[in-house]
Amino acid sequence: MTNSGDIVEFLTGKRSALGVTAERSISGVNSLESADESHMAFLLAPDPSRLKASKAGLLIAPKELSGEGKREVLFTEYPKYQFAKAAAAFFPPPPARLTISPSAQVHPSAVIGKVGFNLVRGPGQNLVFLPHYAGVTIKDDVSIGANTCVDRGVFEDTVIGRGTRVDNLVHIAHNVKIGEGCQVVAGTVIGGSCVIGNYSFLGIGCMIKDHVNIGNNVMVGMGAVVIRDVPDGVTVVGNPARILT
Numbered sequence: 001m002t003n004s005g006d007i008v009e010f011l012t013g014k015r016s017a018l019g020v021t022a023e024r025s026i027s028g029v030n031s032l033e034s035a036d037e038s039h040m041a042f043l044l045a046p047d048p049s050r051l052k053a054s055k056a057g058l059l060i061a062p063k064e065l066s067g068e069g070k071r072e073v074l075f076t077e078y079p080k081y082q083f084a085k086a087a088a089a090f091f092p093p094p095p096a097r098l099t100i101s102p103s104a105q106v107h108p109s110a111v112i113g114k115v116g117f118n119l120v121r122g123p124g125q126n127l128v129f130l131p132h133y134a135g136v137t138i139k140d141d142v143s144i145g146a147n148t149c150v151d152r153g154v155f156e157d158t159v160i161g162r163g164t165r166v167d168n169l170v171h172i173a174h175n176v177k178i179g180e181g182c183q184v185v186a187g188t189v190i191g192g193s194c195v196i197g198n199y200s201f202l203g204i205g206c207m208i209k210d211h212v213n214i215g216n217n218v219m220v221g222m223g224a225v226v227i228r229d230v231p232d233g234v235t236v237v238g239n240p241a242r243i244l245t
């Protein structure tokens with residue numbers, strides 16, 4: 001538990017800043033959408049409607065939005081960087097919580113729950129890691145092959161759904177959600193926050209750009225580079241991936 005004034009002082013050297021008037025108890029961090037008044041959160045895009053909708057006790061937001069009249073917001077040029085610094089200082093993350101079904105088979109060389117690769121650039125080109133607070137959930141009858149990595153989530157677990165089979169040497173980044181009964185073949189790289197539906201097949205060495213959604217019963221061809229969402233039931237191939245059938 002800390003106080004919003006302590007955080008503002010840590011980041012700016014001053015006890016109060018434009019937009020931050022009350023000293024609130026802050027007990028942790030959360031995503032913009034899930035944060036309540038006990039949480040610190042950040043907003044990356046200069047989006048006034050998301051700023052207005054935030055219930056965070058202390059929000060760190062782009063300075064372009066400072067005229068919007070919203071309270072309990074620290075406006076800054078580097079919102080995610082400032083958030084990452086304050087989060088690491090005031091709320092150091094606990095070890096990753098791994099929720100692995102007893103019926104899942106995880107090869108001993110797989111690395112489950114490492115912190116994700118989310119670096120934030122600040123002033124002077126400094127890079128800091130965004131702290132990760134969530135873990136990994138691996139559901140019933142999943143198998144994970146040798147030397148595969150499944151990174152922990154930032155605020156919500158990375159999830160591998162029931163019956164999904166993951167081959168060797170696959171990278172599954174933070175916050176990814178894979179549905180049921182999928183096959184993920186060797187060398188596949190799935191970027192952060194992707195959502196894969198049920199019964200889809202990711203062929204040898206394909207790459208899925210971060211934040212892309214892949215539907216149900218999709219076939220991603222060997223070596224495809226998927227940069228856009230893919231609807232249910234199609235086959236995509238190539239770089240950039242296009243619908244084949």
Ligand SMILES: CC(C)(COP(=O)(O)OP(=O)(O)OC[C@H]1O[C@@H](n2cnc3c(N)ncnc32)[C@H](O)[C@@H]1OP(=O)(O)O)[C@@H](O)C(=O)NCCC(=O)NCCS
Binds near residue numbers: 204220221224235244
């Ligand atoms: C995508 C895939 C399912 C398509 O299979 P298919 O329907 O039999 O397709 P075809 O071999 O008849 O090829 C159809 C066209 O798509 C192209 N194509 C097929 N697979 C492709 C791929 N992975 N990347 C780019 N183009 C591909 C072919 O060159 C052909 O193009 P053309 O009509 O201009 O000649 C298959 O090629 C593939 O990539 N399967 C995944 C393999 C894999 O991961 N195996 C692991 C098993 S554990």
